[in-house]
Amino acid sequence: MTLPAISVQNLVKRFGTSTVLEAINLTIPAGQVSCLIGPSGSGKSTLLRCLAFLEEASEGMITVNGEALGFFENSRGERERLPLAQIRRVRSQIGMVFQQFNLWPHMTALGNVAEALKTVHKAPKAEAEERALAQLTKVGLANRAGHYPSQLSGGQQQRVAIARALALQPKIMLFDEPTSALDPELTGEVLNVMRDLATEGMTMVVVSHEIGFAATVAQQISFLDQGRILFAGAPGHVFAKPRHPRLEQFLDTYLDRGASMLV
Amino acid sequence: MMFDPNVILRHMPEIMSGTAVTLALWITGMLLGVILGFIIATLRRYGSPLLDVPLGLIVEVLRGTPFLIQIFLVYYGGPFIGISLDPIPCGLLGLSIYAAAYYSEIFRAGYQAVPHGHFEAAECLGLSRLQIIRRILLPEMALIVLPPSVNLAVILLKESAVLSIITVPELTTTVSAIGSQEYAFLEAIFLLALIYWFIVEAAARLGRAAEARLSTYRFAAP
Amino acid sequence: MTFKLFNLLVQASVWTIGISAISIVIGFILALGLSAALLSARKLYRRPAEFFISFFRGVPLLVQLLLIYNLLPFIGLNVPSIVAAIVGMSLCTAAYQAENLRGGFESVPKGFIEAADMAGLSPRQIFMRIKAPIALRLTFPALVNEAIMILKSSSLVSVVGIVEITRMAQDLASSTYMPIEIFSSAAIIYLAICWIVAMTGKYVERSLPGAVK
Numbered sequence: 001m002t003l004p005a006i007s008v009q010n011l012v013k014r015f016g017t018s019t020v021l022e023a024i025n026l027t028i029p030a031g032q033v034s035c036l037i038g039p040s041g042s043g044k045s046t047l048l049r050c051l052a053f054l055e056e057a058s059e060g061m062i063t064v065n066g067e068a069l070g071f072f073e074n075s076r077g078e079r080e081r082l083p084l085a086q087i088r089r090v091r092s093q094i095g096m097v098f099q100q101f102n103l104w105p106h107m108t109a110l111g112n113v114a115e116a117l118k119t120v121h122k123a124p125k126a127e128a129e130e131r132a133l134a135q136l137t138k139v140g141l142a143n144r145a146g147h148y149p150s151q152l153s154g155g156q157q158q159r160v161a162i163a164r165a166l167a168l169q170p171k172i173m174l175f176d177e178p179t180s181a182l183d184p185e186l187t188g189e190v191l192n193v194m195r196d197l198a199t200e201g202m203t204m205v206v207v208s209h210e211i212g213f214a215a216t217v218a219q220q221i222s223f224l225d226q227g228r229i230l231f232a233g234a235p236g237h238v239f240a241k242p243r244h245p246r247l248e249q250f251l252d253t254y255l256d257r258g259a260s261m262l263v
Numbered sequence: 264m265m266f267d268p269n270v271i272l273r274h275m276p277e278i279m280s281g282t283a284v285t286l287a288l289w290i291t292g293m294l295l296g297v298i299l300g301f302i303i304a305t306l307r308r309y310g311s312p313l314l315d316v317p318l319g320l321i322v323e324v325l326r327g328t329p330f331l332i333q334i335f336l337v338y339y340g341g342p343f344i345g346i347s348l349d350p351i352p353c354g355l356l357g358l359s360i361y362a363a364a365y366y367s368e369i370f371r372a373g374y375q376a377v378p379h380g381h382f383e384a385a386e387c388l389g390l391s392r393l394q395i396i397r398r399i400l401l402p403e404m405a406l407i408v409l410p411p412s413v414n415l416a417v418i419l420l421k422e423s424a425v426l427s428i429i430t431v432p433e434l435t436t437t438v439s440a441i442g443s444q445e446y447a448f449l450e451a452i453f454l455l456a457l458i459y460w461f462i463v464e465a466a467a468r469l470g471r472a473a474e475a476r477l478s479t480y481r482f483a484a485p
Numbered sequence: 486m487t488f489k490l491f492n493l494l495v496q497a498s499v500w501t502i503g504i505s506a507i508s509i510v511i512g513f514i515l516a517l518g519l520s521a522a523l524l525s526a527r528k529l530y531r532r533p534a535e536f537f538i539s540f541f542r543g544v545p546l547l548v549q550l551l552l553i554y555n556l557l558p559f560i561g562l563n564v565p566s567i568v569a570a571i572v573g574m575s576l577c578t579a580a581y582q583a584e585n586l587r588g589g590f591e592s593v594p595k596g597f598i599e600a601a602d603m604a605g606l607s608p609r610q611i612f613m614r615i616k617a618p619i620a621l622r623l624t625f626p627a628l629v630n631e632a633i634m635i636l637k638s639s640s641l642v643s644v645v646g647i648v649e650i651t652r653m654a655q656d657l658a659s660s661t662y663m664p665i666e667i668f669s670s671a672a673i674i675y676l677a678i679c680w681i682v683a684m685t686g687k688y689v690e691r692s693l694p695g696a697v698k
Binding site: 052054088092094096100102103105106115116120148149150161164168 | 600605619
């Protein structure tokens with residue numbers, strides 16, 4: 001049995017008095033695509049943000065390639081926060097793609113991709129830009145390197161954002177509803193880049209409403225509802241009839257988005 | 264130099280009257296400015312296009328020049344074209360026109376913020392232009408124009424101090440005269456600053472309370 | 486109204502522009518510190534900054550100028566009136582600019598910071614490379630606006646005896662008995678300066694990297 005890329009044990013997340021995630025147990029196998037699906041407000045984005053340590057879980061443990069992320073259990077069995085340097089080191093294995101792209105508006109596409117190579121990895125400018133250009137080429141945007149985000153379409157911006165995350169050579173890529181902010185005709189180009197990435201064997205965790213993508217690309221699907229994982233498994237298993245009524249209800253809402261094979 | 268509180272007590276009647284003049288000029292100037300500004304904005308939007316350009320030019324000139332220059336023009340220039348005004352009416356006129364220019368821009372932005380569809384919907388139901396403005400646009404605009412209006416009100420109150428330069432017997436004139444007379448100019452100016460500070464804070468608080476009150480109705484344009 | 490009189494007004498505008506420019510720059514530097522204090526989590530820093538801003542935004546500039554003009558000699562600083570004028574205008578604009586900057590820093594979208602955080606940038610790098618540049622460009626239009634406000638407000642330094650446009654116009658008007666021509670000319674000069682500043686501001690804003698054209 002190989003080490004899972006991410007393992008989540010008994011994770012709980014509370015905002016004030018409301019509990020948004022409850023008793024989450026999840027294993028993300030290395031080299032596979034895992035999708036988190038579920039209705040709005042089910043907690044899937046919060047779960048993903050916990051995996052990126054953008055939100056701190058209230059309880060429970062997360063390990064990334066066997067190393068604790070953020071918190072660990074000390075010898076007395078208490079949950080203890082890890083030092084910042086440690087958190088940053090573990091987190092450097094994770095790349096994140098946001099719903100709103102979050103490209104820095106005052107830098108070109110190339111500048112966005114090269115930024116962390118220069119400031120964090122201290123690569124010389126020429127080398128950083130060469131590597132950045134290689135990433136942009138990979139997502140098919142080498143000819144847009146000098147463009148600012150405001151000059152790019154939503155789909156192009158999201159591809160630049162993927163290149164920006166990939167430039168740091170993460171072992172795991174997290175996608176938070178990467179196509180939700182896009183016009184329908186622009187989702188394809190982003191999903192294609194993600195498909196290519198999956199083919200290369202990248203470990204990916206994708207929060208998405210693109211059921212078609214989940215059904216065809218993912219090896220594992222987890223269905224979240226009201227802060228809990230209702231069930232998880234391979235797509236064939238999850239989508240097989242008869243389905244759980246909550247899933248049926250959810251599919252009714254989203255099925256017109258190009259997942260006709262599931263009807 | 265020691266501060267003598269008795270000086271303030273002795274001159275209380277004058278300070279009160281100066282404050283009264285400032286408040287009266289401010290509130291009257293503001294009201295006239297709101298009315299005139301609303302008329303300008305409405306004429307520019309729904310009147311003849313021939314009016315829009317000259318009105319826009321006048322507004323730009325008023326917004327692009329110092330209030331003091333405008334006041335000097337009316338006060339010293341007026342008599343040469345047969346308009347001799349005493350300081351108080353001159354100050355009120357100047358303040359109202361200045362306020363109108365800025366209020367017209369606030370109302371212009373307010374008109375723009377109401378979706379055109381609301382206007383069209385009312386038109387289709389057969390409401391007249393005046394009815395649409397009064398029954399649809401004004402209530403929708405209220406919430407949008409209130410915060411900048413409160414801001415402008417505070418600015419106008421502070422600008423009214425400039426009227427002391429043409430000897431309007433308002434707060435600044437009165438208190439600095441007391442200062443000279445009592446050989447305590449610095450103390451007087453300090454007191455003056457405190458009085459303005461107090462009025463401005465009170466006005467700002469009142470404005471915020473009005474905003475909070477109005478926003479509970481929640482009929483703002485989306 | 487002769488060309489010679491108009492020329493005198495134009496020459497006096499050097500003082501208007503100079504005092505305004507210096508005050509804007511000093512005010513900006515002060516505002517950086519003030520806005521940092523306003524955004525601080527500690528009341529010890531926040532309260533004095535809030536107090537300062539409330540005072541300088543709550544008192545007419547004319548009164549501030551009179552106060553500083555009389556206060557400086559009182560505390561033993563016998564400085565020329567131009568210094569008092571610049572001090573007064575700088576403190577006033579610092580209060581307004583600090584509020585602008587605070588608004589700018591607060592409205593930097595959280596996502597930009599999160600993206601930088603995920604890319605591994607340190608808090609210092611995030612501030613210098615991401616947060617500050619974005620906040621400054623968000624506040625740039627407000628800065629141009631403030632520059633125009635200060636240019637117009639600088640007419641008030643005429644009361645402490647500095648012969649800028651307004652004071653020159655006043656002197657000329659009383660010696661030539663042509664107030665309408667003189668004050669109209671002064672108004673035109675102010676308009677021209679404000680217009681140039683506004684246009685330059687728009688141009689700079691459009692040419693900032695990544696600006697939406």
